[in-house]
Amino acid sequence: MADAISSTTSSPKGIMGLGSSGSVNLNDELIEKLKAADKAAQVDPITKRVEKNTMRVDDLAALKTLITNVNKSFSALNNEALYQKRKVNSVGESATVTAASGVSLQDLNLDIKQLAQRDSFQSEKFKSQSDIIGATQAGSFKIGIRGVSYEINVQESTTLQDLSDKINEVAGGDVQARIINVGGDKPYQLIFQSRSTGESQKITFSDDTSGVLAKLGWDDGTTDLLDEDGKQVLNEDGTKKTITNLEKNRLTTASDAKFTYNGLEITRDKNTIDDLRPGITVTLKETGKSSFGIVQDTNDIVKNLESMVASYNTLLTNLNISTSFDEKSGDSGAFQGVSEITTIRTKLNQLLTSQDKLGRSIDQYGISMGEDGQISFDASTLSAKLNADADDVKDFFMGSTTYDVLTYTGKQVTTGSLEFVKGDLNINGISVTLEKTDANATAKENAMALLRAINNANIPGVFASLSKDEQTLVLKTTDGTEVEIKGKDSVLSKFGLEQISLMPTENKNSGIFANLNNFASDLVIDTPDKKGSLTLYENRLNEEDKKLNDEKERIETSLNQKYETMRERWILYSQVITKMEKQFSALKTMIEYEIGNKNK
Structure with a gap:
């Protein structure tokens, strides 16, 4: 008996390690090792x-x-x-040219004879902008331009600045007045000009009841004409040449631009011209010749x-x-x-x-x-x-x-009186009308009348002509336009026409x-x-990614639950084993005590 008990207690592991200090412990470290092995596999x-x-x-x-x-x-x-896209190559500086996208490639030769100018004048000089201009009495004068007359009222107290403001207020849509400091003892002058260029912008002054035009130097009074060196200019007969005060103070004369465009003489009232060819803008700079090449x-x-x-x-x-x-x-x-x-x-x-x-x-x-x-x-x-x-x-x-040329050829037009009223003939949705022809009209005359009527209707992309004998209508398109004829059959037949819809043949060359x-x-x-194929593939990858992550999450959740349950069970096992170990320890002590008494 003693030997049997001794054998059990001396076992290296015992029953689940009972009573053995070297037993396998049911702890978290062991659980984590088992869990890690499952995770690595799954x-x-x-x-x-x-x-x-x-x-x-x-x-x-x-x-x-x-x-x-x-x-x-x-x-x-x-x-x-x-x-x-287009660019412009140029030779010469008398003009500049710009070309919009899509303009046909071409050469331009320009010979500028005269620039368009404003009508403009300078006044006599004044010491200050606030100088009274010297009207002899309250009154007014008139400014004429483009057939329009503007009345400018003046007081004896009117200053140079007052006059400038008044002109701009009353006639500012057609003319401009501004004061400029030119330097010297009397540095201020009033500069007066038309807003636009061209011969039509000629300015006149009239009906001065205030005497102010003479003070400004814009009257008809005459003075000797001097050259640039201050010498008297003479007439051919040796008499002194004179000039009006207004012309003496003229800066520029209203004039049209004059030039040749590829040899053709052109006149315009401005220096920037955009109506010569669609998409081309010409700006005149000075007299002289220039040439331009519009290239891609x-x-x-x-x-x-x-x-x-x-x-x-x-x-x-x-x-x-x-x-x-x-x-x-x-x-x-x-x-x-x-x-x-x-x-x-x-x-x-x-x-x-x-x-x-x-x-x-x-x-x-x-x-x-x-x-x-x-x-x-x-x-x-x-x-x-x-x-x-x-x-x-x-x-x-x-x-x-x-597109292939689309051709529709009708039949011979009948003779006699014929007409189209609105709705009798529509080509591509456009109504064609024809006044009644003569009762004795021939087939050719009726065909000619039909041709004129169709051309007058201005049907986009459709060209009308007559057959060789000029008794049959022919319709053609070259740009892909279809031909659709609709109307009243009884009327159409008299003109050799029928209700029909034709589409041209399309020829595509893929670049x-x-x-x-x-x-x-x-x-x-x-x-x-x-x-697209890559979009579909990307969608499949995203779907697969979701499935994989869902599966991974499911397995991880399952493993966590499995080992959490195992941990809880092992805790119970550990408690049972601890209790058994305590009981066994007590029993062992009792047995050893009894054996000790017997050996005494």
Whole structure:
């Protein structure tokens, strides 16, 4: 018995470690180790997938930004406004010319004979702006311009400043008065001029009842005419030449601008002229000749191509890295094997290197592609192309749309009295009316009357003519305009017409940057009606990210609950074991005591 008891108490672990100082303790450290093992097996793989997915989401956002950047250049090179820009080359300084976008390329030769001027005068000099001008009595005088008469009232106390203010108040819409300090003992003069230029702006002074015009030097009194050196100017007969006070104080004479434009004599009442050709503004500066060439401004085309090349090469580098795979190391890019990404490079390469239906390719326009797919740009090659045929560059870059000539030929017009009232004939929604023709009118006469009626209706894009025998109407369009004829059948038939709707044949040539722009836009588009391939892929990544995080959260919650339950149970176990250990310890003491008594 003693041996059996001794064997039990000397066990290294005992029953669940009972009574053993070296027992396995049911503590938090052990629980955490078990929990960590479960987490490594169940949570860590999901965490790695989340991290990889997050990296793809970030890399995709960067890739979409690069595509958007290069697409800005594609879009700019596919924008007609880029090819409509103009600049003006000039020789000579007698004028300047500006040209709006889209103006036809052309040369202008100008020979300025005379500038448009205002009528302007200076007054006699005064010591001060507040000097009384010297009216002999209260009265008034009249200013005449453009057939309009303005009455200026003057008092004996009127000062130079008062007069200036009064003129501007009464006649300021047509004339201007201002005081200028010219220096000297009497430095102040009143400068008076028409607001506008041109012969029609001639100024007259009349009906002076105040005597003020003589004080200003604007009257009809005469004085000797002196030259620049102060010497008397003589007439041909040797008598003294005189001049009125008004003309002596004249600064400029109202006059029209006179010049030749490409040999054609032109007169205008101003020096800035914008009605010679639509979109062209000419500003006359001085007499003399100048020549101008309105040419295409190619600077922005070159800049956009340079920007496109830089953005494209950056995008290509990113695509190469993100889709790469190293067979030796086994390393791969974030999008290696992702078809939505790997096909982008292939498609871009295909679009850039393909020839259009006319056999044109990018290398003919200064853009070349290396073996690594990177592109380069030679501005001189493009400039030569632009100088030789700018329309060809535009057509290759952004494409064009042309239309076949649409022709509608009616039947022979009938003879006799015919007419159209409102609603009998409508072409493209425009009503054509025709007064009744003569009862004896021939088919040709009625056809001619119909032709005039249609032309008078001014139908946009529609050209009307007659057949060779001049008895049948022919309608044509060349710009894509359709032809729609509607009306009263009984009336139309008499003119050889019928109700019909015709559409011209459209011929589209898609330019290289139009194709690239469409492709890049389709990759990233995100509208309720359409999602690009990268947008859809991004949505899938975001959905996967949510699923992974939800699964990770679920497993972590489950593990936390599992080990929290285990901890609670182990606490109970520990309490039971502690109680048992105490009981066993007491029993052991009693047994040892009894054994001790027996051995005495």
